[in-house]
Amino acid sequence: MGARYIGTAWVLATLERHGCSLHQINMTDNFKHQGARQKMIDALRSKNIASEEVLVAMTKVPRQYFIDSIFEKYAYNDKAFSIGEGQTISQPSTVAIQSTLLGVRWGDKILEVGTGSGYQAQVLHKLGANVFSIERQKVLFEKTRLLLRSLGSSVQTFYGDGYAGLPLYAPFDKIIVTCGAPSVPAALAAQLKIGGIMVVPLGIPKQVMTKIVRTDENTFEKTSHGDFHFVPMLQQKK
């Protein structure tokens, strides 16, 4: 596969029309990008933190599309970067771990809290999930909605407060929270199917990655999966 061009001018013009504070996105995916991506995936594989399905999905998502082009040469470092508005794109190893803990199956209906750059959502989409993603930051919401649309992604994005979830679309097979929550938001627990899985980083200022399985109406079984550092889950829209 050679260089791929998917309408940078269109995306930039549309973002500008929506008054988005622009970062430049380089929407090419050439051999250099693909090689760096493969190296990153191999490094993740050697750490044994992710399922093979998740790694395959991550090879299908050019991470440079989701970050400012000034960070492009770091796109395949295992690092979080600023995506503007004080927010960050999740680190690839964190995306690998959260996606693996979710145990995504083809056709799963998944709610993501914290759309941010859209990278995590797009990885879930490539795993065959039907993704509903909610973001409280208007500028990021607008920017990422257009980006995902330009990528032909079926991820559905919503501007709202993740603490409320998406009652109109509930229940969900899986719920993934990509910001640090002080405790499990009650509305999200209620929107999880019985037998469903929620993956949520819990705690302030540091988080413990927590997997919650809803085994029946009132029983939620929790397991812990290491320490992480996320931007905080904040109340209300901005």
Ligand code: SAH
């Ligand atoms: N999944 C994202 C990670 C973005 S960082 C990615 O792959 O890039 C976490 C995001 O959660 C930020 O964009 C932040 O604005 C958002 N966020 C914080 N509190 C929220 C809330 N209550 N509801 C929805 N989004 C929230």
